[in-house]
Amino acid sequence: MRTASGIYRQKLDHPGGRTEIVIGAGALSGEASGLADWLEGRTVFxxxxxxxxxxxxxxxxxxxxxxxxxxxLEVPDGEQAKSLAHAGRLWDEMLESGGKRDSRLIAFGGGTVGDLGGFVAGCFLRGIEVVQAPTTLLAQVDAAIGGKTAIDLTGGKNTVGLFHHPARVIEDTALLATLPRAELRSGLVEVVKMAALLSPPLLERVEQELDALLAADAAALAPVVAGAAAAKCGVVERDPAEGGWRRILNFGHTLGHAIEGALNYSHLRHGEAVAYGMLFALQLAHSRGLDETLGERLRGLLGRFELPPLPPLEPADLWALMSRDKKATESGLTWVLPRALGHGEMVSGIDRGEVFQQLETFLPDPFARPPFSL
Ligand SMILES: NC(=O)c1ccc[n+]([C@@H]2O[C@H](COP(=O)([O-])OP(=O)(O)OC[C@H]3O[C@@H](n4cnc5c(N)ncnc54)[C@H](O)[C@@H]3O)[C@@H](O)[C@H]2O)c1
Known part of the structure; x- marks a missing residue:
């Protein structure tokens, strides 16, 4: 809901209660009074x-x-912050500086700071309350909403974590003005992911305003962040513990995660790898009755993102990584495949031979149209 001051407010109901999400340019200074009760008299990290x-x-x-x-509290920039070593150091610092059960934590940064901050708060003295103040587009539209927190182990990303919903999420879209274009692009891919399967009006808005969005235009960004946040809240409310429907948000992530792993988390940002994962999902969906108008539309839109090229990759390496992914279950891989605009489905049982064959044609030319029309 948009208020007269141009700030959007969204509520997320979850098993632990309700989280209010406040979105817009200046949201952080505007929310100072709203946070006063939460902060008053407390030690705040x-x-x-x-x-x-x-x-x-x-x-x-x-x-x-x-x-x-x-x-x-300070951690280094980027994924390296999400380590057990940093979490342990932060807990020591919090204890030494007098942290108590009623202390609070505010996580101010991108998805890495939010994931680590949520995890550290969720475990410290068996859990203190946290406010998420995400500063990247990716964190504002996705990572800060829904209560998932995590750190990484040497053996894999996001392998240790818990659900710890924030008391509030404050998304100041004015902070996105300093975000490099590539980070905006990475976050916008996650918006496209949600819009394609959950919110056709949001997809149309992104198509119309892509240039302004990539240029960090504040007026263009706030409604898009609000639209994506609303879509994510709808999914989380339906499936708070990620038991089923929430996996719809993995559109593009099955191959995307494997691409990131195969490239050792270099060359491509998360969203850029997910964009390639979405293109591959379109290819798999094509032979399963995908409405090709959506396929064409998404290929066209992602083509305008000017993604960095996909480095050479081997299907066998990607398959090995996909099979090891923590989102794979004992029964194998589940793919999120689009069916038509606003409709996606989870498909299991696609065999190794088909994935290999499709990867052979996909990897050299990810934007190619499938060879036949239905
Ligand atoms: N918990 C979830 O549900 C969830 C969902 C999606 C992603 N994630 C996690 O989110 C993380 C990725 O988040 P990210 O893309 O925000 O990465 P990030 O936190 O590494 O931030 C990306 C870069 O942007 C910089 N930055 C942050 N805010 C800025 C600003 N306002 N202006 C200029 N630069 C700024 C950071 O310093 C960093 O270099 C991953 O660890 C991923 O696993 C979590």
């Missing part, structure tokens, strides 16, 4: 990175508000 401090130091400084005491 504010977790962020040196990069965020450099870019948005003033906002960062202002986050403690009515707290009795603000303790700044």
């Amino acid at each position: 504010v977790l962020s990175t040196p990069r965020l401090a450099e870019l948005h130091g003033e906002v960062l400084e202002s986050l403690g508000g009515a707290a009795a005491r603000v303790v700044r």
Whole structure:
């Protein structure tokens, strides 16, 4: 819902209660009074990175508000922050600086800070409340919403974590102005993922405003972030523990994760790898009755993203990684395949031979139209 001040408000009901999500330019300063009760008299840990401090130091400084005491916690930029070593160090720092059961934590940063911050808060003294203040598009449309938190082990990404819903999510879209174009693109892929299967009007908006969105135009970004947040909330409310329907959000992720792993998390950002994963899902869906108008539309839209080229990859390596992915179950891989605009389905039992054969044609030319029309 959009308020007169141009701020969007969204509620997410989950087994632990209700999370309010506030979205728009200036949302963080605008919400200061709303957070006063939550902060008052408490020790508040504010977790962020040196990069965020450099870019948005003033906002960062202002986050403690009515707290009795603000303790700044810092982790390095990027995925390396999501380690057991950093989580352990943060817990020690929180304990040494007097953290209590009623202390609070604010995670101010991209999805890495949010995942780590949620995890650290969820475990500290068996759980303290957290506010997520995401600063990347990807985190605003996806990672900060839904309560999933995680750290990485050497053996795999997001392998240890828990559900810990934030008390509130404050998404200040003005902060996205400093985000590099490639990060915007990566976040927008996740928007396209949700829009294609869950919200046709959102897909149309992204198609119409793609150039403005990639240029971090504040007026264009806020309604798109709000639309994606609403779509994600709808999915999470229907399946809070990711037992079934929530896996619809894995559209593009089965191959996307394998591409990231095969490239050792270099060359492509997460969203860029997912974009290739979505293109491959379109190819698999083609022979299963996909409405090709959607296939054409998504290929056309993703073509405008100017993705970095897909480096050479081997089907056998990708298959091995997909089979090991934590989202694979004992019964094998489940693919999220689009069927038509606003409709996706989960498909299991696609055999290794078919995936290999499709990968052989896909990898050299990911944007190619399937060879025949239905
Ligand atoms: N919990 C979930 O449901 C969920 C969902 C999707 C992704 N994730 C996780 O999210 C993480 C990826 O998140 P991400 O893409 O935000 O990565 P990130 O946190 O590494 O941020 C990307 C880069 O943007 C920089 N940055 C952040 N805010 C900025 C700003 N306002 N201006 C300029 N630069 C800024 C960061 O310093 C970093 O270099 C992954 O670890 C992934 O596993 C979690």
